[in-house]
Amino acid sequence: MLDTNRATQLALSRRHRRLRRSETLRRMVRETRLAASDFVYPLFVTHGRDVRAPIAAMPGQSRLSIDQLPDEAHELRALGIPALILFGLPARKDARASEAYAADGIVQQAVRVLKDADPDLVVLTDVCLCEYTDHGHCGVLGAGGVVENDASVELIAATALSQAEAGADVVAPSDMMDGRVGAIRGTLDGAGLPDVAILAYAAKFASAFYGPFREAADSTPAFGDRRSYQMDPPNGREALSEIAQDLAEGADMVMVKPALPYLDLIRQARDRMDCPIAAYNVSGEYAMVKAAAANGWLEENRVVPEVLTAIKRAGADLILTYHAKEMARWLQRATD
């Protein structure tokens, strides 16, 4: 009896290794698979013509002028990537972020060109004021340089509306003002645009990992920081409460951002909510991999799939990532 038990135990203890013996066996029992359709590719658009200006802290990423976008759209779709998210660099910044909600603003123009080039491409727009304000904060300032929530929400809703009118499929508020999701939903519905979806950057932390993005989008605050409106990194329960609030206000999808330092919250959000969960593999996470790879310290073609698979395993249905194109190329080759 004892012997039988021991034999069974031994047999079981070998079970996992037996299924790891070859790549085909491993593939057969793999629990998580990346696909190009998981990705949303972030893109920075700028005024001018024939511009492809490399972003130093994000090797491989550039700011593009609008004439470059149709080719970009075709490349993404050929790789099986269904969606992109736009960030704009305005011609002029001012205290009220005027270009954020201008009908001919840089993002509004970009949306029109992209939807014209490929109506089925899913175009998301980042809704925020920080790229458009002369002080770099995500809202407008009141007395004493404090970001005013309600005045900011009005301009944020106007920004979302102008992007939706230009043809955006999904608007994604990243400003973290209170009540913006409800205000955007109300504004879109009131304007006869009930089908435009909202992806809320619901749990967005005041993270040091946005550094390279702020170079790319020229959105570093001129003074202070974003800690009064973005979340405090140690607060997990509060993140779930932000997510619940944005869903209650009418968000269709919610995001956790950054991704890697907050995998626990992606998992908890996935377990508790029924909506699609997005995760943003942000600029600093991308820059770390690129810098280490450039030094020969990490093998990029193994690290990138490991990172993105971890984000998906944690529960993300969508991954916003600057690695999207290279990862999609590797996936294509793997199935050739």
Ligand code: PBG
């Ligand atoms: C705008 C915004 C930021 C990011 C996305 N939308 C920057 C910030 O909040 O400072 C960061 C994206 C990245 O780092 O890749 N508010």
